[in-house]
Amino acid sequence: xxLTWGAEEExxxxxLLAFLDAExxxxxxxxxxxxxxxxxxxxxxxxxxxxxxxxxGWMVPSYPPELGGRNATPLQTLIFLEELASRGVSRSxxxxxxxxxxxxxxxxxxxxxxxxxxxxxxxxxxxxVGMSEPDAGSDLASLQTRAVPDGDSFIVTGQKVWTSxxxxxxxxxxxxxxxxxxxxxxxxxxxxxDMDSPGLEVRPLRHLTGAIExxxxxxxxxxxxxxxxxxELNSGWRITMGSLAHERGALWVESVxxxxxxxxxxxxxxxxxxxxxxxxxxxxxxxxxxxxxSLRALGYKGFAxxxxxxxxxxxxxxxxxxxxxxxxxxxFGMELQGPYAAVVDPEFVEEGGRWQQSWQIxxxxxxxxxxxxxxxxxxxxxxxxxxxG
Amino acid sequence: xxxxxxxDQVLLRETARAMFGNECPPELxxxxxxxxxxxxxxAASSFFDRHLRDWAALGDAAVVDLCxxxxxxxxVLAPGPAWVNTSLFLPLLRAIEHPSADLVxxxxxxxxxxxxxxxxxxxxxxxxxxxxxxxxxxVDVVAILSAGNQVSCVAVAELDLQEVATLDRSRPVFQFxxxxxxxxxxxxxxxxxxxxxxxxxxxxxxxxxxxxxLMDTTLEYVRERVQFxxxxxxxxxxxxxxxxxxxxxxxxxxxxxxxxxxxDAGAPEQDRAVHVAKAAxxxxxxxxxRDGLQSLGGIGFTWExxxxxxxxxxxxxxxxxxxxxxxxxxxxELIFAPD
Numbered sequence: 001x002x003l004t005w006g007a008e009e010e011x012x013x014x015x016l017l018a019f020l021d022a023e024x025x026x027x028x029x030x031x032x033x034x035x036x037x038x039x040x041x042x043x044x045x046x047x048x049x050x051x052x053x054x055x056x057g058w059m060v061p062s063y064p065p066e067l068g069g070r071n072a073t074p075l076q077t078l079i080f081l082e083e084l085a086s087r088g089v090s091r092s093x094x095x096x097x098x099x100x101x102x103x104x105x106x107x108x109x110x111x112x113x114x115x116x117x118x119x120x121x122x123x124x125x126x127x128x129v130g131m132s133e134p135d136a137g138s139d140l141a142s143l144q145t146r147a148v149p150d151g152d153s154f155i156v157t158g159q160k161v162w163t164s165x166x167x168x169x170x171x172x173x174x175x176x177x178x179x180x181x182x183x184x185x186x187x188x189x190x191x192x193x194d195m196d197s198p199g200l201e202v203r204p205l206r207h208l209t210g211a212i213e214x215x216x217x218x219x220x221x222x223x224x225x226x227x228x229x230x231x232e233l234n235s236g237w238r239i240t241m242g243s244l245a246h247e248r249g250a251l252w253v254e255s256v257x258x259x260x261x262x263x264x265x266x267x268x269x270x271x272x273x274x275x276x277x278x279x280x281x282x283x284x285x286x287x288x289x290x291x292x293x294s295l296r297a298l299g300y301k302g303f304a305x306x307x308x309x310x311x312x313x314x315x316x317x318x319x320x321x322x323x324x325x326x327x328x329x330x331x332f333g334m335e336l337q338g339p340y341a342a343v344v345d346p347e348f349v350e351e352g353g354r355w356q357q358s359w360q361i362x363x364x365x366x367x368x369x370x371x372x373x374x375x376x377x378x379x380x381x382x383x384x385x386x387x388x389g
Numbered sequence: 390x391x392x393x394x395x396x397d398q399v400l401l402r403e404t405a406r407a408m409f410g411n412e413c414p415p416e417l418x419x420x421x422x423x424x425x426x427x428x429x430x431x432a433a434s435s436f437f438d439r440h441l442r443d444w445a446a447l448g449d450a451a452v453v454d455l456c457x458x459x460x461x462x463x464x465v466l467a468p469g470p471a472w473v474n475t476s477l478f479l480p481l482l483r484a485i486e487h488p489s490a491d492l493v494x495x496x497x498x499x500x501x502x503x504x505x506x507x508x509x510x511x512x513x514x515x516x517x518x519x520x521x522x523x524x525x526x527x528v529d530v531v532a533i534l535s536a537g538n539q540v541s542c543v544a545v546a547e548l549d550l551q552e553v554a555t556l557d558r559s560r561p562v563f564q565f566x567x568x569x570x571x572x573x574x575x576x577x578x579x580x581x582x583x584x585x586x587x588x589x590x591x592x593x594x595x596x597x598x599x600x601x602x603l604m605d606t607t608l609e610y611v612r613e614r615v616q617f618x619x620x621x622x623x624x625x626x627x628x629x630x631x632x633x634x635x636x637x638x639x640x641x642x643x644x645x646x647x648x649x650x651x652x653d654a655g656a657p658e659q660d661r662a663v664h665v666a667k668a669a670x671x672x673x674x675x676x677x678x679r680d681g682l683q684s685l686g687g688i689g690f691t692w693e694x695x696x697x698x699x700x701x702x703x704x705x706x707x708x709x710x711x712x713x714x715x716x717x718x719x720x721x722e723l724i725f726a727p728d
Contacts, residue, residue, distance in 0.1 A: 001398065001453045001646060002391050003654040267724055282721035289720055290644075290665045297643035304392035314643070317636045373629075380628035384608055384635055387623040 005075070012076045016083055019058060024089055025049050031088020031261060040167045040204060040212045042126065046093045050123035053091055059121055060098060067102075068121045074307045078250045085257030094165045097127040101173045104190075108231035108239050113192070130160040130174035130193070130217060131240075138374050140175075141184045141237065145219060147176035147191060149226070154178075154191060156222045162368075166202045166215035169195050179234050188236035192228040199223070209360045249306030252299040252315060255322035255365075259292050262329045262358070269336045269350050281336070288329060295321055313383045320375040323365035330359035392646065394457075401454055405444075405461040412440050413465045415695055421468035422559045422698055433559070434527050437469030442496030444471065448479030449494055452587055452649040456594035463598025466559060466698055470524035473501045476591035477584065481532050484580040485540055489530070500530035500542070502588075503565070511585070511710050513538065518564055521709065525550050525563040538581055539573040557705035559698065586652055586663045589710045593645045593670035596706050599699050600638045600670070603677035606696065607631065607684045627684060634673075634680045641669035664720040668713040674703035 005013075025045040053059040054068035061080050063069030072080065084091065092098055102121040105113050119125040136143040145158025156176055166172070172193040179187030193200065199222040204215045231239055266285060275281045295318065302314030333355035334341035346352035366372040380386045394402070413436060421433040447455050455476060462471060474493070478500035482490040492498040501524050506516025515536045525531055525545060533541045550563045576584075608631070611622030621627060648666035651659040678700035682689040689696045707713065 001394060001650050001653075003650045003656055005390070271725075276725055282725070283714065283717050285724060286664075286668075286717035286720040289661075289724060290668050290717065291640075293662070293665050294640035294644035294647075294669045297647035298640045300390045301392040301643040301646070308393065314639060317639060320632075321636055321640070376629045376632045377625070379632045379635070380625075384628075384631060385612065386608070386628050386631070387612060387620045389623045389625050389628070 005079070009075055009079055012072070013079050013083065016058065016080060019056060020083065020087065020089065023049070023052055023056075024087070028089055040165070042093055042123075042165075042168055047123055050092045050098075054118075054122040059091060060102075063121075067106075067118055068098075074249055074303075078253065078303055081250045081253040082257065085254040086261070088258070088261055092123055094123070094126055094169075096129045096164060096173070097121065097123060097125065100129050101127040104173065104239050105230065108190075108235075112227070113230060116192075125171060126165060126169045128163050128166040128169035128172050128195070128217075130163055130166075130172045132162045133159055134161055138371055140240065141188065143175055143177060143188065145174070145176045146180075147178050147189065147224070149178075150223075152226050154224045154226060154229075156191065156193065156219045156224055158219050160217040160219070161205070162214050163217050164214045166195070166217050167204050167212070171195060172217065173230075175236055175240070178236075182234070185237045187234055189233050190230040190236045190239050191224050192230060193219075193222060193224050197222045197224070208363065209357065249303050249312065249315070250299075252295075252302070252318035252322065255318070255326065256292065256296045256299055259322055259326050259329055260296070262326065262333070263288055263292050265351070265354075266329060266333055266336065269333060269355075272350070273336055273338070275336060284332065288325075288332070291321075291325055295325070316375075316379050316383050319369065320372055320379070323362070324372060326362045326365055327359070330355055330362045334359055390647075390650075392643070398454060398457060402457045402461065405458050408440060409461050409465045409467060412436070413467050415465075418466050418468060418559070418698065419695070433468030436467070437471065437527065441467070441469055441471045442499075445475055445479065445496040445499075446494040448475040449483065452590055452652040453646060455587070455591050456645060456649045459591045459594040460598040460601070463595035463702075464602045466599070466602075466702060468559060470499060470501060470527045472591060472595055473523045473588070474499045474528060477502045477588035478528075478530075478532060480584045480587050481534075481540065481576070482542075484584055485574045485576050487542065487574075489542075498530060499528040500532055501525050501528045503531050503533045507564075509708070510715075513581075516567075518566055520553065520562070520564040522550075522563045522565070523560055523709070525565075526552070526561060531565075533567060533571065534576075534581075535567070535573070538576050538578055540576050541571040541573040543568065543571065555705050557701040559702060560705060582660070583652070585710070586648075586659060589663050589667050590645060590648045590652060592706055592710055593641075593648070593666045596670040596674040596703065597638070597642050597645055599702050599706070600641070600674040600677045603674070603681040603696070603699050603703075604635065604638055607677070607681040611684050621684075630680055631684065634676050637669070637673040637676050641666070641673035644669045661720060661723050664716040664723070667711060668716040668720070671703075671707040671713045674699075675707055678703040 027045050057065050057070035059068030061069045061072035062077050064071055097120040102117045105117045120127055131140060133143050133145060145156065145160065147154040147156045172195055174191050174193045176189055176191055177187055178189040199220040201218040202215050204212045206212055270276055270281050270285065298314050299318055302312035305312040337350055340349050343349050344353050344356045349356065381388055417432055417436060444458060447458055459472060479490065479493045481502060482493055489498055493500065501522055503519035503522040504511050505519065505521045506514040507518045507520055509521050513534055513536050519533060522531060529545060531543050531545055531548060533543060547568065548565045550565050552561055552563050555562055611627060612620055614621045645666045648662035651662040682696055682700060685696060688694055
């Protein structure tokens with residue numbers, strides 16, 4: 001066990017920092033707790049930054065140069081994610097393309113589909129991922145959007161919901177039911193669907209925050225060529241497990257770093273609000289500090305197992321722990337503002353309303369990507385080895 | 390930041406685990422616990438004499454290594470003064486270049502440290518009394534620390550020890566009046582902090598071991614115990630409680646070894662890391678004692694089940710070298726300190 005990295009890793013870090021210092025757009029230089037705004041349009045600076053990251057091998061460093069990487073080692077990937085996260089810099093404002101679609105096409109697609117991966121990762125083609133449905137949230141495998149074979153095509157009918165960036169996406173990586181006669185996990189397939197297909201309608205759905213980022217997608221007898229099937233027919237459930245295996249050992253970094261930056265912000269608010277000597281505030285901040293820093297250590301510990309090719313049960317805890325922690329940190333940031341906690345007028349509150357905004361966003365963290373309840377069930381059975389209920 | 394154990398560390402952990410597994414069965418631990426005769430805990434001292442004196446030199450080793458050992462000791466609740474002798478007494482003698490340090494490392498002389506005044510806080514003072522002195526009846530020498538960073542080593546035989554019964558009979562603590570006119574040596578403030586940090590992280594590692602035993606025992610029980618025709622561990626109400634407790638223990642475990650690495654590297658954040666480690670470990674071990682007991686139900690609330698031994702150790706060790714609240718308050722001082 002040791003605290004420091006080797007010279008090779010530090011050289012990698014130096015090169016990265018030089019790039020970030022020169023290229024991070026002004027719009028996100030100070031770091032942001034959230035992405036997504038009133039407008040669903042992807043800002044120009046974001047597209048340009050993503051393309052630049054790709055062209056310099058900094059988009060997905062573990063990939064080869066033609067896929068926006070530089071064949072980085074797991075350790076270098078950890079350093080990469082850590083440096084980005086500590087600055088609050090996101091690689092992309094639409095993570096589906098580079099984090100889910102690109103890697104899944106590379107792993108499961110045919111040659112022609114693999115060829116679509118670079119533009120998905122570079123952000124030249126914007127993708128959405130059609131997973132959740134009105135009756136298939138946590139129980140994703142019960143999805144009902146039907147794809148019925150018809151000559152050289154599938155006819156797709158159904159509804160997707162909470163589909164991020166559907167209103168600006170060109171293509172949808174869409175999970176559909178292709179066999180109703182078998183167990184629900186075994187009758188799912190993935191189709192690539194053009195968003196301008198006849199019969200496909202997108203209705204933006206505002207977030208609780210007021211921002212427009214996700215949408216409902218209605219599919220009414222949409223004709224999809226059979227060649228748009230990804231992987232084998234009825235093997236779609238396997239593909240849900242696919243996304244970015246290279247980075248799985250370090251996905252926790254972003255959420256821990258975000259919690260850490262927020263915590264540092266809390267200390268500054270406490271100072272500005274004259275609560276520096278308040279015993280309750282001090283103890284609460286110290287408890288949060290303990291939590292943030294022990295979770296970072298836990299992430300590193302899991303990474304050590306991951307980098308050696310072992311399973312890392314530690315990481316099963318990270319999403320659950322960091323999403324709940326961030327909610328408490330942002331809520332405390334509001335509480336520190338006293339009666340102004342509920343005020344959102346930027347003129348009157350700390351940092352233009354950052355805390356109120358981030359608190360609202362953080363409420364999604366325990367729902368999206370697997371609810372905290374599902375996470376607890378998974379940890380109970382898979383990590384603690386408890387019998388299924 | 391690399392949590393990978395090297396080969397020597399893997400070997401150390403396996404050797405310690407095998408030794409405790411073979412030589413320190415639950416019966417021995419119970420005997421040590423229940424034997425509170427006036428002659429002292431014989432089972433404890435004989436186990437220490439036969440098996441733990443050989444490990445005293447770990448007090449000179451990397452803190453990570455020391456923690457690997459202490460975690461195993463905590464898991465079985467090894468009787469005797471190994472923690473205080475190895476993690477505090479030996480490093481303290483090294484820091485003041487005491488001539489007996491080599492004898493302590495060789496396992497020939499043993500000792501404990503006396504820090505707290507009557508108030509029980511682990512802060513240097515001029516109180517006429519020293520309290521919460523661990524294992525003083527099982528060692529040869531007591532190192533008394535006093536205000537002004539003064540260290541005096543006194544033979545136990547020269548002290549009038551009074552045991553103060555605590556919840557945890559397996560770690561007896563004593564108080565005594567500080568004799569007048571002791572010779573003393575000054576220890577540098579930084580060196581003293583290093584010694585106390587070392588002892589604190591080692592105690593936190595022991596708490597992790599206590600927590601691991603409680604977690605393993607609880608999970609095993611709820612997998613097997615059937616009520617309403619199903620294992621109680623299949624009930625979601627119990628599962629979620631145990632998941633939350635498991636998270637506390639896993640992050641405390643990582644925090645302890647992170648702090649150990651910081652101490653070994655002399656990292657600037659070492660004080661913060663030690664406060665985090667001890668607070669997290671104390672919270673996690675106590676949580677497992679409580680939730681473990683609740684999960685075991687009636688059998689856990691008996692004298693014959695070994696759970697209560699760990700519940701007592703968790704509760705008592707929380708107070709040694711500072712409770713979670715105490716460490717949180719020290720942490721707050723560092724968080725708000727000007728850079």
